[in-house]
Amino acid sequence: MLMALVVIAAMLPFAAEAQQARRPYRVGVLNEAWAANHPTVEGLKAGLRELGLEEGRDVTFDIRFTEGKPEATSLAAAELARAGVDLIFTSNEVATLAAKAATQRIPVVFTLVGDPVATGIVKALARPEANLTGISSLTTELVPKRLEALKTLIPTLRRVFAFYHGADVPSSAAIVRALEAAPRLGLEVVPRTVMAPEQLDELLKQLRPGDALLAPDIATMDIPAVMLEVSLASRIPAVFSSELWVSHGGLVSYGADYRAQGVQAARLVAKILRGTRPQDLPVEGADKIDLAVNLKTARLLGVTVPRKVLLRADLLRR
Amino acid sequence: MRWGRAVIAGFVFTSLSISMLARGDAQSPLRIGASLPQTGPYAGPGQNQLRGYRLCVKDANEKGGVLGRRIELIAEDDQSKAPTAVAIYERLITQGKVDAILGPYYAPVVEAVADVSEKHKMPMVAPAGATTSIHKKGRRFVFMMFSPGEVYLEGLIDMAARRGLKTVALIHEDTMFPRGLAAGTLELARKRGLSVVLVEAYPPRTTDFSAILTKVRTANPDVLAAGTYFDDAVAITRQLRELNVNPKMFAVTVGGDFPEFYQILGRGAEFVYGASQWEAELVTFRAGGLIPLARQYPGAREFVESYRKEFPGAALSYHSASGYGGCQVLIGAIRRAGSLDGEKVRDAILTMDLYTVFGAFKVDKAGIQIAHKMAMFQWQDGKKVIVWPEELAPGKPRFPTPPWSQR
Numbered sequence: 001m002l003m004a005l006v007v008i009a010a011m012l013p014f015a016a017e018a019q020q021a022r023r024p025y026r027v028g029v030l031n032e033a034w035a036a037n038h039p040t041v042e043g044l045k046a047g048l049r050e051l052g053l054e055e056g057r058d059v060t061f062d063i064r065f066t067e068g069k070p071e072a073t074s075l076a077a078a079e080l081a082r083a084g085v086d087l088i089f090t091s092n093e094v095a096t097l098a099a100k101a102a103t104q105r106i107p108v109v110f111t112l113v114g115d116p117v118a119t120g121i122v123k124a125l126a127r128p129e130a131n132l133t134g135i136s137s138l139t140t141e142l143v144p145k146r147l148e149a150l151k152t153l154i155p156t157l158r159r160v161f162a163f164y165h166g167a168d169v170p171s172s173a174a175i176v177r178a179l180e181a182a183p184r185l186g187l188e189v190v191p192r193t194v195m196a197p198e199q200l201d202e203l204l205k206q207l208r209p210g211d212a213l214l215a216p217d218i219a220t221m222d223i224p225a226v227m228l229e230v231s232l233a234s235r236i237p238a239v240f241s242s243e244l245w246v247s248h249g250g251l252v253s254y255g256a257d258y259r260a261q262g263v264q265a266a267r268l269v270a271k272i273l274r275g276t277r278p279q280d281l282p283v284e285g286a287d288k289i290d291l292a293v294n295l296k297t298a299r300l301l302g303v304t305v306p307r308k309v310l311l312r313a314d315l316l317r318r
Numbered sequence: 319m320r321w322g323r324a325v326i327a328g329f330v331f332t333s334l335s336i337s338m339l340a341r342g343d344a345q346s347p348l349r350i351g352a353s354l355p356q357t358g359p360y361a362g363p364g365q366n367q368l369r370g371y372r373l374c375v376k377d378a379n380e381k382g383g384v385l386g387r388r389i390e391l392i393a394e395d396d397q398s399k400a401p402t403a404v405a406i407y408e409r410l411i412t413q414g415k416v417d418a419i420l421g422p423y424y425a426p427v428v429e430a431v432a433d434v435s436e437k438h439k440m441p442m443v444a445p446a447g448a449t450t451s452i453h454k455k456g457r458r459f460v461f462m463m464f465s466p467g468e469v470y471l472e473g474l475i476d477m478a479a480r481r482g483l484k485t486v487a488l489i490h491e492d493t494m495f496p497r498g499l500a501a502g503t504l505e506l507a508r509k510r511g512l513s514v515v516l517v518e519a520y521p522p523r524t525t526d527f528s529a530i531l532t533k534v535r536t537a538n539p540d541v542l543a544a545g546t547y548f549d550d551a552v553a554i555t556r557q558l559r560e561l562n563v564n565p566k567m568f569a570v571t572v573g574g575d576f577p578e579f580y581q582i583l584g585r586g587a588e589f590v591y592g593a594s595q596w597e598a599e600l601v602t603f604r605a606g607g608l609i610p611l612a613r614q615y616p617g618a619r620e621f622v623e624s625y626r627k628e629f630p631g632a633a634l635s636y637h638s639a640s641g642y643g644g645c646q647v648l649i650g651a652i653r654r655a656g657s658l659d660g661e662k663v664r665d666a667i668l669t670m671d672l673y674t675v676f677g678a679f680k681v682d683k684a685g686i687q688i689a690h691k692m693a694m695f696q697w698q699d700g701k702k703v704i705v706w707p708e709e710l711a712p713g714k715p716r717f718p719t720p721p722w723s724q725r
Binding site (some may be wrong): 031033034035036037038039042065219224225228229232244245247248249258 | 603604605606607608609610613708709710711712714
């Protein structure tokens, strides 16, 4: 017993030293949420844990969220770069471009980016050729499918309003896709750019019974949340880009799961923290894309969900 | 033919007299009766619940009352004593002093009064009952606002399971509500693969927990859950320190959420988890940091503001919100039923699926709440930080709880 104690006591300083030898990695996080618990961040943490990187012990997070204010993003990105984090983990184009502008040295791993090449984030998906790599949510490409889902649920649908922040480049790209797809689906897509919250209230007055809403994938100025509110209060069907919105009352969504993108990105983050260069890691397409339908909201809106949708949907909220 | 006409004439006469009666009633206020502890051990939460009732009645009157009548609240003091409460409700109902009732505070009182409401077929929304056994005795007229005790500690078990903890000990006051809570928690723990290493019940008004806590220390569980009211929650926390018992997570149920819990224990309250039915700040939360929850608490922001204005300096707790919400449900049901008829109001309550300032409301056929959701908080630097449901909570649990020697 005494011997054992002596041995343990002798080992203690070494154990402490070994722990000190590698300080926890510091991951900076940048997104547009209103709190630290954006699902991509939760996914990242869970993914890293599975890869053996425990929060606190092996990795710490410096989370900056900008509450839907794009103008706050550049400042937050610069702060993270100055703080000397080991890696910056971003969600959406605005945050990723801000991180790219803030540093050419610190690796950046992005999520929720619809088209990383078109938005100038990377030169090529296979070889990013800079300090950035990440997950492409494919959200821009999926816009026609989103409209199709809406039309399948409501065959009589004619007009879809799309409100988006005028300065969001990817939202503009999404609108182009929506306008291209509209005639084929027998729909009229009405794009409306918003530059200030008061403007959104004004524009919402243009909605008429029978119209529907296409929500943007970027939460600038809280536009998707406002659209969700209006959808439920005025019984206007709305389609969203991800399941999170459907689990909180949105009628339907088609797109990459936010949390799953975080989990997927964790593999890239872990590799980079352990020494791989970001430019050697190809950008990955999101591997979990779901069709989600909220049946309770369908009932509220008087939408009869066709059997083929019930069979096809990955997630049904009752 | 002549007979038929007589019936019609009779019918016309009856409906005329009913409408005359209704007109007569329209001038008199609609009275809602309740008893709540305004003195005695549970006066704190009881008063909060009463303030909720008062504010709800005031707001409803500002919107024109119900059935065209002003609402009047008659509230008496039962000192949390069941016989007193029974006598109050019985008198209010039989002497025709009230047209409807709202529930009292404290589970045993709710159960005793439930028999009165049952006897008179007068629906009772009970904003303070969380005991399912009350609803499992064939009663048809009592309705729960709270999440039932069985799920109070769902968050604790979920957080523990997610963090790979393996063992749970459960101690609880040996009365109705904590018993249901204990049974439910055991079930939740088993479902999540945690093994229960100790269950101990203690009589009400216990002040010395050293024997029980020594057993807990021997069992050395990862998680300690205590089914408490206020005084026991304080005493147990204090004696855990004295006896140097160090679970990785420790939670209390009722009592841990009162500001007095921290005022009395100071730093000793740090790291303690508690269950809450409702917190004012929930309204400001966003799911996934993105989707505002305000819609699930319609009017809650305004409720908090007008409560502080109406009762300056008074405590605001989930009892206040549940009181307000319970009164909203009753008035809403009377409005839907278009009548004060007990059966009709009951049917209206059973079909309700809505949000009040207190959150979701929907009951099953037995009147047990099935829609409302609990939250868990942890005392961190003197603040109650909501840490569960993790999807909604911006705060993170400080885990594991360090041993007393390192706090």
